[in-house]
Amino acid sequence: MASKYHFNFTLFFLFLFSTSCSRFFSSSCLETEAETEYYQWVSWNVKNHRRRSILESSLDDKLRKAEMNSVRITVNQNGPGDFNTIGDAIKSIPSRNTRRVIIAIKPGVYREKISIPRTLPFITFLGESSDPPIITGNDTASVNGKDGMPLKTFQSATVAVDANYFVAINIIFENTAPHEIGSRGGQAVALRISGTKAAFYSCSFYGNQDTLYDHKGLHYFNNCFIQGSVDFIFGSGRSLYQNCRLNSVTKKVASLTAQKRNNSSLESGFSFKDCVVTGSGLVYLGRAWGDYSRVVFSYTYMEKVVLPQGWNDWGDQKRDARVFYGEYKCSGPGANYTGRVPWARILTDEDAKPFIGTYYVDGDTWLISPRGIEC
Secondary structure, three states: OHHHHHHHHHHHHHHHHHHHHHHHHOOOOOOOHHHHHHHHHHHHHHHHHHHHHHOOOOOOHHHHHHHHOOEEEEEOOOOOOOEOOHHHHHHOOOOOOOOOEEEEEOOOEEOOOEEEOOOOOOEEEEOEOOEOOEEEEOOOOOOEOOOOOEOHHHHOOOEEEOOOOOEEEOOEEEEOOOOOOOOOOOOOOOEEEOOOOEEEEOOEEEOOEOOEEEOOOEEEEEOOEEEEOEOOEEEOOEEEEEOOEEEEEEEEEEEOEEEOOOOOOOOOEEEEEOOEEEEEEEEEOEEOOOOOOEEEEEOOEEOOOEOOOOEEOOOOHHHHHOOEEEEEOOEOHHHOHHHOOOOOEEOOHHHHHHHOOHHHHOHHHOOOOHHHHHO
């Protein structure tokens, strides 16, 4: 009796195991370590997406209080206002700020190097949609700073934001340093965003090499224009780019993104939804700055500027099994999947769900409508 029971249990277990394998791996139970990690990660994202979708959304308490006590100041370099420079306006904000401070920046070209420290959260840069202000600089990684040492990429930014809850609306961020093919130290950042829960609406980012340093944190970009030549969106952020135009000005071959993720447990990655890829030269959608680099393009129109291979492992084939490069319902001559590298992925509806909403960046708890700020 005991032997018969054991035999039946074994068959039942084998049946369940074989069914599970056919369901998740389609053809066999044999799997590589990379494939196991991939399916576990996709499953985690899908489950996380479902969990978030049933939770009641509400702003986090710090943000709610900051928005209830907002204050507005004006910067105008050519006329009446509270300040003539953006830097002076920022210096006027008390440390450990707890209020939404809206800095309304009048039209003009502001040749300033701006730094917003961690102690100044809840700052908004607000420009006019008909004539956005330009914040411009030309520092590169090789330029010497005040200490006589090279700035390096991190400090080359025209605007650097280390504070949380930053918002920018109708602002042009620019670094005019040219990119010379084969030169070193040419990284020239227009904006570095290192604070979390930051949003950019109808902003433009102009540069060449390393235009937008999406360093770390949760970020949202909507209706933005981003231009560059080499790795012009790069960093370790967990960011959603929606309705954005990515414009290449490379002269030969370069990459749109260089997402850095060196640990399989990190929740970072770039998601592009309803975007357009245009420009000159030939570009990869991304190259693997980190061993576990992750980038997804969904509903995006790609001009022929996109190379048929689509993606680049930065010369390290070990990364092929670790990176996650996905495409979902993209269109245009550059979206032809037949020439893609074998380790690129066409996502299913279920796979893509976690990436195509603001819940990807936990937006329900911190994204605020720009309409209320612009009024």
